[in-house]
Amino acid sequence: MRYRIDHSSPIPLHAQAESLLRQIIIDPVYQDGKFLPNEIELAKQLAISRTTLRQALNKLVFEGLLIRKKGVGTKVADLSLSSKSMNWLSFSQEMKARGITIKNFELHLSWEFPEEKVANFFEIKTDKKILKLERVRGRIEGPFVYFVSYFHPRIGLTGEEDFTKPLYETLETQYSVIAQLSKEEISALAATKFIANKLDIEPGSPVLFRKRFVYDQGDRPIEYNLGFYKSDGFVYTVESRRE
The missing domain is CATH 1.10.10.10 (Winged helix-like DNA-binding domain superfamily/Winged helix DNA-binding domain)
Structure with a gap:
């Protein structure tokens, strides 16, 4: 046009x-x-x-x-994103705060060419492979979330890291990358056959879909994260205080 x-x-x-x-x-x-x-x-x-x-x-x-x-x-600017918040928690921190013991049911690593929207977020080209981390996590009795994370190649991840440990602790201790800011987009959708299989639910079941965009202390993008939650396994709470 x-x-x-x-x-x-x-x-x-x-x-x-x-x-x-x-x-x-x-x-x-x-x-x-x-x-x-x-x-x-x-x-x-x-x-x-x-x-x-x-x-x-x-x-x-x-x-x-x-x-x-x-x-x-x-x-x-993506106007659907939340405003900047410095009090966000990682998934591991969220679950620890709730007293929930987490189990990893699946963990897969691969190197893939990013989709355009991921490349645009990282401000890189689509012809360079980046690390993709997939995890199915939940309580001992069963999974309730499927995560997909992409990482900026600037970080220097090799794929040899122990991703059973808290992710942001690994980034900070091994690569001096501090996850400082999270912006999120939350919506509801019906589970595809693929997602349903990951979460052990019926296709078409309601799922909470959360995109999380993570930045370092310099507001540089470091992680593009997608989370698919069982609707009966997760409650998203927002606390606001008026000054």
Whole structure:
């Protein structure tokens, strides 16, 4: 889709550029973390100066609609994600806090080419394999969650690590990578045959689906995590305090 600015309009160019950007960010093409065209290309397409374009971009960045990373580019913010929270817990910490003993029913490691949405999150290309960790976990009497984790190659994981131990402790002690920030997206879905087999439930059964995006202390992405929970085995609680 091509976007144009009306140079004969009395509306200021930066205001028109801002309006067009608001249309661009809802275009499915730029969802899942895909970057917008760079400023030079976009300014050329709109026939405006980079200064005018940057004025419009800055407005949307300020509003939290766009995310800009120096030397990398500008992309649409995922508005379905939760706001930043520094009091989140890892799965192991969550279960320990509840006094639940966890068992690993399955643990698989593989090196795979990332899907575009994973590569976009990590800001890498899709032609480089990354480590994928799959785990089925639960109580002693049976599984209640299937996890899939992808890790940024920057971390340096080899696949030889002991992933039966708490994940973020391993990242911190072996690689000096501290998981500082988690953003999450939670929804409900019906279990596919594959997920149903992992969780020992009937296909079509309700499942809580949680995406977790984990960042280090420098707000750099380190893990893309997907969790599929049995609906009767997990309760998600949010606590908010008004100051």
